Amino acid sequence: MIQTPYYLIDKAKLLPNMEKIAWLRENSGAKALLALKCFSTWPVFDFMRDYMDGTTSSSLYELRLGKEKFGRETHAYSVGWADHEIDEAVSYADKIIFNSLGQLDRFGDKAKGIATGLRLNPRFSTSGFDLADPARPYSRLGEWDMARLEMAEDRINGVMIHYNCENSNFELFSDQLTRIEGEFGSFLKRLDWISLGGGIHFTGEGYPIEKLADRLKAFSDAMGVQVYLEPGEASITKSATLEVSVLDIIDNGKKVAVVDSSIEAHMLDLLIYRETAKLPQNGTHEYQIAGKTCLAGDIFGDARFDKELEIGDRVTIDDAAGYTMVKKNWFNGVKMPAIAIRELDGTEHVVRDFGYDDFLKALG
């Protein structure tokens, strides 16, 4: 039995997402690139590669990872490239997407051998969090002024428009795409490709994926472009768990089970967005599941079990693939969860474990 804590990526749960992505590509004509910012756990890239067209990135290191470990089509995007990065970036990329006209001005010549794009910010989004809203006031994410877009026109052949965020509402997606057609259509028709970014929750249960395929195809036909999608969370949703063990049970007016993990160290978005983990909810025995760090608010959430918890019991925290492993850190020196894979035949094996030496080397 693998020692907790560990992230467990289950290929049998990853497969349905991959199959939906492959179906959507086939039926919409859109290409799908894994967004590495959400999930960069490359030991499963061999498994994912057959279902997707490649990767997109948000930095030089992600770009190189995509090129070397995933292969196929490799998109390079960064909010800001540095002078010392650009040649290396171009060497890995099939397409490079600049975040601003200023970056295009500075580096466009360096990118002449590959397809070049610009980030277009439509000034609306589906984000419910100001923190994550690319359309927030003074947003630095992309260009929206038509005069500036036209200044770029002879140097680009595509754009990336990332404005969805965990959007499970097809009608909202479709309406906003119509708005984009209306506001930017005449410009978009002069391009070869358009990436609609990530954040469309089309692998979720009940999502009308057929309608999405039709809508993407209609958009692609109307604009005369190759459409790209950049699924991050949609690629890996519900495909991994975080496996932890109970270290202590405390009752200070409420039963609290302290586990050998931490939201801040291992599932950071729960803390940043003040959200609750997906925990067992079957049974009548209620516990708050809390982390083992000094942070008073290191709390995964409330869970229910069919029997009383005991020290050493294992607890499974669901939906732990997206934005978890890429953000794990050494807060409190808590052991980082190992990364394990469950193969389709049910066998489990650890692909990376972390120990004291990793902690030591993180700090000097």
Add this chain to the structure above:
Amino acid sequence: MIQTPYYLIDKAKLLPNMEKIAWLRENSGAKALLALKCFSTWPVFDFMRDYMDGTTSSSLYELRLGKEKFGRETHAYSVGWADHEIDEAVSYADKIIFNSLGQLDRFGDKAKGIATGLRLNPRFSTSGFDLADPARPYSRLGEWDMARLEMAEDRINGVMIHYNCENSNFELFSDQLTRIEGEFGSFLKRLDWISLGGGIHFTGEGYPIEKLADRLKAFSDAMGVQVYLEPGEASITKSATLEVSVLDIIDNGKKVAVVDSSIEAHMLDLLIYRETAKLPQNGTHEYQIAGKTCLAGDIFGDARFDKELEIGDRVTIDDAAGYTMVKKNWFNGVKMPAIAIRELDGTEHVVRDFGYDDFLKALG
């Protein structure tokens, strides 16, 4: 010139903190242990060791780091020890402090060879953030019920009481200590040592450190105990900067300078506590300083400069030692800042750089 981004620890700025700590130890009789959860950058431990009594920890890895890299007195604390950790923990520790009576029941026998304590939660604190407030409802951090404390009495000879959080108000500290004397004094008088934890901002400018020394001495005399302090932020406050470079300048109604760093990846507490970085404020040229990740709210804050910024200009972000290097992570695959030291003679050298291989190995 060292390539940005990098954390720069300046020994000349660290020294005044160390001297204040040494002065306080001398004049109060209290011992001072570095709280590794705040700062674990061991390449400067050789420099700090002469001014402090040792370290305290919040996990097995921090404990081992303190023992091996700092030495002197080593306190072991964890919200939850695991069965497979306890023997190793005891082997490094001079004192072990259990978080709950349950943990003491489970592991007390294992710790018989060393001094043993329990965390006492006085049920009040100075924290302005619910997230970081150990006195919040149902807190799992320590015991407060006198009946339970007395159940531990024959197995412990000390307690740790951590209830301050960046408390720069001496009167508040003193009043709360009086409250502790009143509520728990009869119990505390039967102990050999009491740690008052960290969070007392006594190295800050203008702090009445003489009054603090007197108050600690009076407390120590009244209780008949050895007092410990666990300065984290107080040990390293204002001793380091984060050095970054401007990658792009964007004007969408406000001038935004994108730099080669990120609050989420490199100064995480700015994001968690929704705070603003300490930035240059001299001059009439205003810029918002923003990170290079995809996060719309990756914003350090507003700064002023005496001339217009240009691509490649360096910007210094102040007070970047505490809870930064210990929490840095690979969000967006942004290059982790190197760790550099400025020696007392002004020379600067990198003690740890991070590259693509570190990113790769973090994920598989």
